[in-house]
Amino acid sequence: MKHLPKHLRPRYRYLAVELEGWPDATLERGAFQRELWYAAQNLIGDAGSAACDLTVYGFTFEDGEGHAIVRVRHGETGRSRAVVACIDEIDGQPIRASIAGISGTVRACEEKYLGGPAEPPEERHVVFADADRRAHGRDERLDVRVGDGFVGATALDT
Incomplete structure (x- = not known):
C-alpha cells in the first residue's frame, strides 16, 4: 500500500503541557490520556473530540512535577487548549495542567518549551x-x- 502524498497527509500541532501536583502525587500516561479524552468529550462533545484527535505522545511525571506532549489536528489548537485547561484532577489527585506552548514538530516542542529536567523540589x-x-x-x-x-x-x- 502506498503512502499518501505530503499535501494529502493530515497536519498536526504539538502542545507542550506542564503538569504540577502535590509532591506525593503519582500519575501515569494512560490516566492522563483518559482524563484528556473525558475532558474533550465533556467540553466539546463527541464530534469535536474526534476533530481534535488528542493523543499523548510524550509523558513524564515524578516528584509532583512533569510534562506531556499532546498531538492535535492543525486547526483545532484553540479548542484543545480549552480542553487541557479543564483538567483539574487525575485519578482523584488534584493537578494543574497548563500549556507551555505550541509547535509544529515534537522535537521543536521539546527543545523550545520543555527544556531540560526540572530541578528536584x-x-x-x-x-x-x-x-x-x-x-x-x-x-x-x-x-x-x-x-x-x-x-x-x-x-x-x-
Whole structure:
C-alpha cells in the first residue's frame, strides 16, 4: 500500500503541557490520556473530540512535577487548549495542567518549551500554623505537609 502524498497527509500541532501536583502525587500516561479524552468529550462533545484527535505522545511525571506532549489536528489548537485547561484532577489527585506552548514538530516542542529536567523540589522544615512541619519548596512556593495532605504556601505564610 502506498503512502499518501505530503499535501494529502493530515497536519498536526504539538502542545507542550506542564503538569504540577502535590509532591506525593503519582500519575501515569494512560490516566492522563483518559482524563484528556473525558475532558474533550465533556467540553466539546463527541464530534469535536474526534476533530481534535488528542493523543499523548510524550509523558513524564515524578516528584509532583512533569510534562506531556499532546498531538492535535492543525486547526483545532484553540479548542484543545480549552480542553487541557479543564483538567483539574487525575485519578482523584488534584493537578494543574497548563500549556507551555505550541509547535509544529515534537522535537521543536521539546527543545523550545520543555527544556531540560526540572530541578528536584527542595525539602526543608518550616514553622506553619504554630508547628514545625516538613515542606517541599519549588521556586518561591512551598507545599507544607499537614496531616495526610499538603497545603500550598509562600515564604510569607511561614
